[in-house]
Amino acid sequence: MSDSSALPAVLFAMDPHHLPRLFPAPVRARLASCYRMPDGAAPVPEASGGVALADAEVLITGWGCAPLTAEVLDTMPRLRAVLHSAGSVKAHVTSACWERGLLVSSAAVANALPVAEFTLGAMLLAGKDVFRIRARYAAEHRLPETGETASLGNYRRRVGIIGASRTGRRVLELLRPFDFETAVHDPRLSAPDAAALGVRRLPLDELVASSDILSVHAPDLPSTRRLLDARRLALMPDGATLINTARGALVDTDALTAELSSGRLSALLDVTDPEPLPPGSPLYGLPNVTLTPHLAGALGNELERLGAAVADEAECLRAGRPLRHRVVRADLEHSA
Structure with a gap:
């Protein structure tokens, strides 16, 4: 049996209301097989479920995530990737993320x-x-x-x-x-x-x-x-x-x-x-x-598809493979 404490750590940064819908048990199980998992989420990254901010290597973001400013990133010195479980990353991925060379991915394709x-x-x-x-x-x-x-x-x-x-x-x-x-x-x-x-x-x-x-x-x-x-x-x-x-x-x-x-x-x-x-x-x-009241995008059971897309990216990252849906800074000039 592997020691879970040796796994890289993940934190969730989003409105906690969305966490169980985006990451129901089957998707969480996929993440837990290769990452140390927290038990909750918050708009601003915070320690959760035994995962310390200083240990976090991957940040999984979603609707409600606060801007990832330099001050926020200073609390996560080991962070190397931001995986977004929704579409646009413009609201929370700041210039500080790019300056630190963080990998960024989005579930926009799934949405x-x-x-x-x-x-x-x-x-x-x-x-x-x-x-x-x-x-x-x-x-x-x-x-x-x-x-x-x-x-x-x-x-x-x-x-x-x-x-x-x-x-x-x-x-x-x-x-x-x-x-x-x-x-x-x-x-x-x-x-x-x-x-x-x-x-x-x-x-x-x-x-x-x-x-x-x-x-x-x-x-x-x-x-x-x-x-x-x-x-x-x-x-x-x-x-x-x-x-x-x-x-x-x-x-x-x-x-x-x-x-x-x-x-x-x-x-x-x-x-x-x-x-x-x-x-x-x-x-x-x-x-x-x-x-219609903004119904076209992912909602209800379609939200699990977004979480699954993030799990795909997390598995790529863990295995050392390129992210499939990487976002680069230049993309944001022409995308949502």
Whole structure:
């Protein structure tokens, strides 16, 4: 039997509410097989379950983690890696982490999967105008007439993807078995990468103007704020649907509200700006708008997938293998 005290030590830095959902017993058992484990979590790293701050070699972070400042890192002189059990690391990985040469990893790839699945479902339903027709069905208690469904269907429906991010790429993969025509806009996507994805690259205005369904998967950066402004929203074809599972700030809410209030477009919005929308927003009551409260990302039993992704990285680290989902400082200029 191995001596557990000889194992490298791990600490959890996150809101303790999330710990049992991200790391249920099977995932904790994987970690415990190669690391000395604490019994709790805290937003600021603290000694727990016999694991001293000075002993911690790996910090597993999550939602609610406080910024890892130089002062915080000074308490963990043996720390060599920060493994994040969620998406973006921008809120807690500070310049001090990079200056100390810490390895950083994120479970963003695992979180992209449910977002992409949610988006695919929304696209398939949007192609048949399910949400608007459902509202009319509830109000009028009748089946739609043939003329009312003539423009519906998903055969060769044109889908535009804004952002070849992890989620955007996964959406493109999920769309392959279907008879959609797909195109993408991403200024950082090369021609060879687009060819590998099997998708056309288009300038943003052309993508917006040619898409029956437009889905947003770009990061929230200064350069992408209100990327879909009044001018670009006006380019969308009559009857088109906007799907946003990225960040609300990428769309001009006032301009979108005007377009949707006219009935010209439809939308499924899992994120908005602000979030939530104020109680008086007309978007709550429009039959051509479906609002969901930030449901697309990992939740419920999907959280275990994030914890499992961290366990994968922890095992790589213990075995001396490269991290599979390493984040480097330069990435953060172009990612969420």
